[in-house]
Amino acid sequence: MKREQLIEQIRKKRSYLCVGLDTDIRKIPSFLLQEKDPVFAFNKAIVEATAPYCVAYKPNLAFYEAMGPKGWESLQKTMEIIPDSHFTIADAKRGDIGNTATMYARAFFDVYGFDSITVAPYMGSDSVMPFLDYPGKWAIVLGLTSNEGAQDFEQLDLASGGKLYQKVIQEIAGWGNPEDLMFVAGATRVEELKRIREMVPEHFLLIPGVGAQGGDLKAVSEATLTRDIGILVNASRSIIYASDGLDFAEAASREAQVMQQSMSDLMPA
Amino acid sequence: MKREQLIEQIRKKRSYLCVGLDTDIRKIPSFLLQEKDPVFAFNKAIVEATAPYCVAYKPNLAFYEAMGPKGWESLQKTMEIIPDSHFTIADAKRGDIGNTATMYARAFFDVYGFDSITVAPYMGSDSVMPFLDYPGKWAIVLGLTSNEGAQDFEQLDLASGGKLYQKVIQEIAGWGNPEDLMFVAGATRVEELKRIREMVPEHFLLIPGVGAQGGDLKAVSEATLTRDIGILVNASRSIIYASDGLDFAEAASREAQVMQQSMSDLMPA
Numbered sequence A, B: 001m002k003r004e005q006l007i008e009q010i011r012k013k014r015s016y017l018c019v020g021l022d023t024d025i026r027k028i029p030s031f032l033l034q035e036k037d038p039v040f041a042f043n044k045a046i047v048e049a050t051a052p053y054c055v056a057y058k059p060n061l062a063f064y065e066a067m068g069p070k071g072w073e074s075l076q077k078t079m080e081i082i083p084d085s086h087f088t089i090a091d092a093k094r095g096d097i098g099n100t101a102t103m104y105a106r107a108f109f110d111v112y113g114f115d116s117i118t119v120a121p122y123m124g125s126d127s128v129m130p131f132l133d134y135p136g137k138w139a140i141v142l143g144l145t146s147n148e149g150a151q152d153f154e155q156l157d158l159a160s161g162g163k164l165y166q167k168v169i170q171e172i173a174g175w176g177n178p179e180d181l182m183f184v185a186g187a188t189r190v191e192e193l194k195r196i197r198e199m200v201p202e203h204f205l206l207i208p209g210v211g212a213q214g215g216d217l218k219a220v221s222e223a224t225l226t227r228d229i230g231i232l233v234n235a236s237r238s239i240i241y242a243s244d245g246l247d248f249a250e251a252a253s254r255e256a257q258v259m260q261q262s263m264s265d266l267m268p269a
Helices: A003-013 A030-034 A038-053 A061-065 A069-081 A098-111 A125-132 A164-173 A190-199 A217-224 A248-266 B003-013 B030-034 B038-053 B061-065 B069-081 B098-111 B125-132 B164-173 B190-199 B217-224 B248-266
Strands: A017-021 A056-059 A087-094 A116-119 A138-144 A181-185 A205-207 A231-235 B017-021 B056-059 B087-094 B116-119 B138-144 B181-185 B205-207 B231-235
Touching: A017 A038, A017 A087, A017 A248, A030 A038, A038 A069, A038 A248, A056 A061, A056 A069, A056 A231, A061 A069, A061 A087, A061 B098, A069 B069, A087 A098, A098 A116, A098 A125, A098 B061, A116 A125, A125 A138, A138 A164, A138 A190, A164 A181, A164 A190, A181 A190, A190 A205, A190 A217, A205 A217, A217 A231, A217 A248, A231 A248, B017 B038, B017 B087, B017 B248, B030 B038, B038 B069, B038 B248, B056 B061, B056 B069, B056 B231, B061 B069, B061 B087, B087 B098, B098 B116, B098 B125, B116 B125, B125 B138, B138 B164, B138 B190, B164 B181, B164 B190, B181 B190, B190 B205, B190 B217, B205 B217, B217 B231, B217 B248, B231 B248
Parallel strands: A017 A056, A017 A231, A056 A087, A087 A116, A116 A138, A138 A181, A181 A205, A205 A231, B017 B056, B017 B231, B056 B087, B087 B116, B116 B138, B138 B181, B181 B205, B205 B231
Antiparallel strands: none
16 A cells, blocks of 8 residues: 555544554454354454544554464465555564565555555664565664663763664665654653654654553544654554454443544644 | 483494484475475485484474475474484574463473573573573573674674673673583684684584584684583584485485584594
């Protein structure tokens, strides 16, 4: 999906919500376990219930990997039922040398048909570049993450000035462009989000940490929204596990709608 | 596999060779494409041919992921035929927040039965710790990698002194111990390997870059060998693609034996 198509979807739905499909077979409603593919059955119900209120879906690959080969079949079937109108993110955080990164790009872009993949920056340019060679596909590189461990390395002060995560964002912004590159920017500190937005005024930011991880949607949006909107805010557990009863899909739909309404209020008219 | 068992295997075989299973369906001998599972058939022949000369196998996950769900079946079957005497490394370079890292640990340790997984450090402690909770299992964290992109971030000078990769190794060494934690240390610069060895005198190092990537086995070994040996040197393409003819397994066996012999000469008597 191209940048202008994504922006068009956001404007049409007045939503920049991404729903994270962190589908854990031990957390889905127990009656689904009778289904042939419980994870797919859950995802299908969640996608149908939330599609009107979100513009993107982000399967968290770890949850599918943990189920062995059949987990990847559940993922593949899920990708087939996500409407073309929705941007898809493989939350895989891959990062490896050039020839290996090329294989990961093939896996997620060609085999599973994702629009984008999250990428870890540690190994540098040849671990990121292969994801930028695909027209209409995106690398979403980790800048600042929303977990506690972000303090350990991402926040280190560099001898040349600034912090590691700032250098990562600034450097990598030069390797791609706002048509093929986004950054992960955790929602934990609004001041830092403002500085990231100044550094990359045109790039989309994927912002996790607003739901179960505690970030505040209003403050986060005010710090990062651009005239092209320029953000995707992800919520996973707060939506998909809103209820563990028979009404799980309706509950997810309601949660997604509440977020969409808040986003609509925050977007320019 | 425990540290003492690994050391015992190394001493017995007089080899610290790890064979990287970067199995690319487009590179394996064409006659194997008639097999029901060509990747597994290739891996099986390579494992049988090289097992006497190596102590570890390292499937590169990208190559299996790029084949869709059936790639994971080839991986699972490969894991089943690797002898228990051999240490197994999931070269996956995973790294994510705590609950997701826990799912990755479950995938590679419980579902596929690997002894270890390579882990990316960028997201910090909660992305590494979940891999250390498994008795007899290992996290192998990226310290200094052997690719060109290692210059971009790993080599950055920190305000507190030293380079990022040195801080990563020093900090993370405190999170685990030499029984559950190794580091990836690329074979491109011998001086840097010496300094890494000084920083972590007891930890095993996984050293890539000696085969196709150009590092020199003798210099690398002299810089890093300890009284417990303390290193695994990986070679992938130079062994598994030594020939693309009918003799591919014999050629791989010969290459592995040459490396084993060199290692034996470098090891203390």
